[in-house]
Amino acid sequence: MPRCSVPELPEVETVVRDLRPRLRGRRIEAVRAGARSLRRAWRSEWETHLVGRQVRAVERRGKWIVILLDDGQCLVYHLGMTGQLTVVADDAPEADHVHLVLDLDAGRRLRFRDIRRFGSATLFDDRPAVDAFFAQCKLGPEPFTLDPKTWHRQLAKTRRSLKAVLLDQRVVAGVGNIYADESLFEAHLPPTLTGRATTATQAERLRKAIATVLTRAIERRGSSIRNYVGGSGLRGGYQEEFRVYGRAGQPCRRCETPIRRIRLAGRSTYFCPKCQAGRGQGSGVRGQKRTPDP
């Protein structure tokens, strides 16, 4: 079993849904930033910009969390790999690895904790500045509104593996290592299949599979293995339903063939060599059937 789970779209969506009722209307009374650097540097002047502001809305874009304030400023978080963004009571016990605390009215605190500091918190002047930032990152469309034609075109022009494409936030925003593998299983496609070798039918199957898997995971409040907790501190339950992720050597839930683990696009990649053997041209796992697992 993998040791840590990472916030991908379903986990971030769960955090946002938890935070929304707890933050909306709350006023920021004080701000305290930790001394240790995050991925994007926190500027001390932002602390004075935040004091006195009221939270108007909490939104998600890909794996980013956007907190809109009453004067138009936007506080944008990324949870990186171990980030936790929770509302706690102001008498809650101190925690380690806390990098930013907003003291709120009504005896609450918004606490950003991140063990490995791959996450970030950034203040933007207004919504257009956030959109400009996302545009600069070339952040791709949300998976639920992924246009089929655009998606097919993106796949057709790349020699990269489907796994690598799914991890590329410029193509589709929000998918990470876990849900990339789960989506490929759902679509019955080999992770090694290249974009340009993917047929239109397969591409469409994958597009739908991504939405199916992410929706299912959101319903389960995401996956918790170790680090991840929702905005209320509750764990998710989707890890119980992983078809392939973290299941190397265990029988496929569909065909009982042992799940395989390979290294692809620099990441651990799990798949069923039988269910995801690929159909028609361009299978990236040719030869697998001739050399079945012992």
Add this chain to the structure above:
DNA sequence: ACAGGATCCTGGGGGC
């Protein structure tokens, strides 16, 4: 241009 690899970071786990 494009694809893959190294890098940042910390804690947990296995091997010895």
Add this chain to the structure above:
DNA sequence: TGCCCCCAGGATCCTG
């Protein structure tokens, strides 16, 4: 018991 090394993978930077 403790030390060392490996592993996890978000985005970003570098290299071939």
